[in-house]
Amino acid sequence: MDNTLLDTLRGIVGPAGLLAGDELRARQKPQQLHAYALVRPASTAEVSAVLAACHAAGVAVVPQGGLTGLVHGADAQAHEVILSLERMNRLEPVDITQRVLVAEAGVILEQAQAAAEAAGLLFPVDLGARGSATLGGMVATNAGGNSVIRYGMMRNNVHGLEVVLADGTVLSSMNQLLKNNSGYDLKHLFIGSEGTLGVVTRVVLRLCEAPAGRCTALLALSDFDAVGKLLRRLDHAMAGTLSAFEVMWQDFYQVVTTPPAQARPPLPQDHAFYVLVEASGSSTDQADRFAQILSDAMEHGLVADATIAQSERECQALWALRDDVRQLGRFGPLAAYDISLRLADTATYVETVRTSIQARWPDAQLRAFGHLGDGNVHVAVHVPDMNTADRAELDGLVYTPLQALNGAVSAEHGIGIEKKAWLGLSRTPAELALMLLLKQSLDPKGVLNPGRVVDSRL
Ligand SMILES: Cc1cc2nc3c(=O)[nH]c(=O)nc-3n(C[C@H](O)[C@H](O)[C@H](O)COP(=O)(O)OP(=O)(O)OC[C@H]3O[C@@H](n4cnc5c(N)ncnc54)[C@H](O)[C@@H]3O)c2cc1C
Structure with a gap:
């Protein structure tokens, strides 16, 4: 690659809009270190000109946003140009009538x-x-x-x-x-x-x-059967206001409520499952109704213990423990999976995977949690001293059972590079062929985020 393209790109975005060489290495996180250049256009016209120039030169472009993606879709390589949208951060005034x-x-x-x-x-x-x-x-x-x-x-x-x-x-x-x-x-x-x-x-x-208020509670459950029944019951009783149903398996809850984690356990740590449930609504008697619905669920034996947030601060504290996924990293490098499947299959799936992983690596740890109201379970696995071959084997143990369950290898994080080999487990050959056709039609030279999601050939 010569410097002609760099000069062209600099001409489009101006000196402040392009980083290359030492400047680029000084700025980047390790996983994005190997880019040819990073361009930061400030307008759609500049994005268009950058893409046209890279297209003409046959150089691959990797769009980057906040780099919080979890499947390495935005990681660049030495021959690729990163296109960061960070300077395109303008908001227009909210149109209240049109919302x-x-x-x-x-x-x-x-x-x-x-x-x-x-x-x-x-x-x-x-x-x-x-x-x-x-x-x-x-x-x-x-x-x-x-x-x-x-x-x-x-x-x-x-x-x-x-x-x-x-x-x-x-x-x-x-x-x-x-x-x-x-x-x-x-x-x-x-x-x-x-x-x-x-x-x-x-x-x-x-x-x-915007809802006038929200009611949040943490519930403890003794078995997974109760999770499905509780979801149905709450969704029905809350009449469209149920806005979160987050489930934590016991071992996840213990990690996020034990030092060095900040949170202390709002409920004892020995229940099988914990559910963070939230209702957002506008009625003034919502808190009373929320408490009544939870009390009914307890009377029906679905909920073993519960605590209802009494203030916005308590509500935030409950969310903070659910969101404290960084704690999972304290045991060493993690493999994090983002699985979608029928709620009724979820507990058996998690236990099947746990058993097969621990049969292979007795010291492995698996912790599960996620947006179970959407059928989305996150499975975080720590295998001591995991190498590349171990990771490939682990992926097989986690993904293969999904095929028989008609599950999906990604619920929300996407495919990126990490899951590309497994896309065929969740999509039919006809679906994959159409994805390829779309890719080839819109990007015949294969310069836009190549190698992510689908290869240019099946
Ligand atoms: C603590 C934590 C919690 C998270 N929780 C959730 C969650 O609950 N639900 C969820 O869905 N995800 C979650 N994520 C994943 C992540 O936040 C999302 O995938 C998010 O949408 C990525 O946005 P980003 O701007 O960081 O994109 P990046 O990571 O920069 O990029 C992600 C992908 O989008 C492409 N891309 C980026 N910008 C553009 C653009 N302008 N045009 C075209 N392509 C582009 C990139 O090439 C890459 O393939 C979580 C991540 C973390 C770290």
Whole structure:
């Protein structure tokens, strides 16, 4: 690769918009160290020109947002150019009547949430990485998070998009309408495509009315059968206000409530399962009703113990322990899996995987938790001194049982590089062939995030 492309890119984004050589190495985290250059365009026109130049030169481009993705989709290699959206971080004023917020793709989730809140509205997609994840990255991964059971994933909360294709073509699809059946809804092609079909530059977010308040509780359950029954019961009784149903297996709960973790156990640590449940609503007697519903569930033997948050501070403390996933890393490097399957199959699946892993590595530890209200379980596995071959074997033990259960190897994090070999477990050959056809049609030279999600050939 010569310097001509670097000069062209510098000419497009200006000296402050391009990092290469020592400057780049000084800035980057280890896993993104090996890029040819990092460009930081400040507008859609600049993104378009950057992509057109790289396309003409046949150089691969890797879009990067907040780098919170968990499947290495944004990790670059030495011959690739990183396209960071960090300078495209402008928000337009909230349109209160239409209940939309137009934002550039580099806006951090927390900032979009704050803008909606300041206008008395809510952007309901929320996740632990809210302080770093960008809207563009969230669109690209179809991010889910903590309130999917009530509000859906990014796909359900985006009205329109502006995307730049691999050759620099700008596709403006900035729809602001709730209903628009005028032909194909092209935004859905790009939502969840992990930067392989286009670079998201602007987003029209769908906002909704902010709930007047929320009620949060931590419940302890003695068996998994009760988890499914409780979900059904709460969802029915709360009449559409159930906004979170997060389940923690006992060993996960123990880790996040034992020093050096900050949280102390709000409930004793010897129950089999813990459920963080939340209802968001507008009625003034909601707290009483919430308490009554939980009390009924206890009387029916579904809940063994419970604590209801009495203040916003207590509510945040309950969420903080659920979100303290960093504690899982204190035993050494982790393999983290993001599985989707039928709720009824989940406990058996987790125990099957735990048994097979511990038969292979007796000192291995597995901890499970996740958005079980959405059928999404996160499985975190620590195998002492795990090497690359161990990791491949571990992946097989975790993913193979999913095929018989019609489960998915990714619930919300995406495929990236990490799960590409396993995509065929969750998709049919016809689906894979159509994915390839789309990739080849939109990016015939294979320069946009190549090697992620699908290969250019099956
Ligand atoms: C503590 C923690 C908690 C998390 N919790 C959740 C959760 O509950 N739910 C969930 O879904 N995820 C969760 N994640 C994963 C992560 O936050 C999401 O995948 C998020 O959407 C990634 O956004 P990002 O801006 O960091 O993207 P990046 O990590 O930078 O990129 C992710 C992918 O998107 C592509 N991309 C980035 N920006 C663009 C763009 N503008 N156009 C096209 N492609 C682009 C990249 O090439 C890459 O393939 C969590 C992560 C952490 C660290």
